[in-house]
Amino acid sequence: MLVPVLQWQDAFRWVRDRNYGDMPTPIRWVFPPIMKEQLGYYGLELHDDSMQATEGLSFTRGGVIVVDQNHEAQVDDYVVIADEGGKGKPLFRQIISDGKDLFLRPRNPMYPIRPVTDGHVALGVVVGQVLDLTSGE
Numbered sequence: 001m002l003v004p005v006l007q008w009q010d011a012f013r014w015v016r017d018r019n020y021g022d023m024p025t026p027i028r029w030v031f032p033p034i035m036k037e038q039l040g041y042y043g044l045e046l047h048d049d050s051m052q053a054t055e056g057l058s059f060t061r062g063g064v065i066v067v068d069q070n071h072e073a074q075v076d077d078y079v080v081i082a083d084e085g086g087k088g089k090p091l092f093r094q095i096i097s098d099g100k101d102l103f104l105r106p107r108n109p110m111y112p113i114r115p116v117t118d119g120h121v122a123l124g125v126v127v128g129q130v131l132d133l134t135s136g137e
Contacts, residue, residue, distance in 0.1 A: 012086030
């Protein structure tokens with residue numbers, strides 16, 4: 001099973017419309033980690049180091065995150081999230097809880113933690129990462 005790697009700006013429309021006949025043109029296709037065979041997965045290439053940690057779980061710039069748009073986000077999940085209407089670029093963050101309030105936490109402490117607002121829309125839960133260790137350049 002191959003997963004399409006989309007442009008970040010196409011993620012909101014893809015999840016909103018779920019029109020496989022009018023899918024945005026993928027950058028490329030990747031073989032995902034082992035997962036259920038179903039529709040609803042897409043990939044996004046990481047362009048910054050906001051989710052790269054100094055220790056523990058880390059997501060590397062240049063890697064591709066695999067997103068399951070059918071999985072409902074829960075506290076502690078890693079998610080792709082957009083503002084309502086998809087006006088801004090989607091973010092990849094971890095949802096954390098501080099009492100009743102939810103926040104979007106990056107793994108890199110150099111980036112700010114942001115509150116989850118009513119205007120945020122989850123575009124899916126990150127279920128894997130694909131790294132290409134062959135340097136073509």
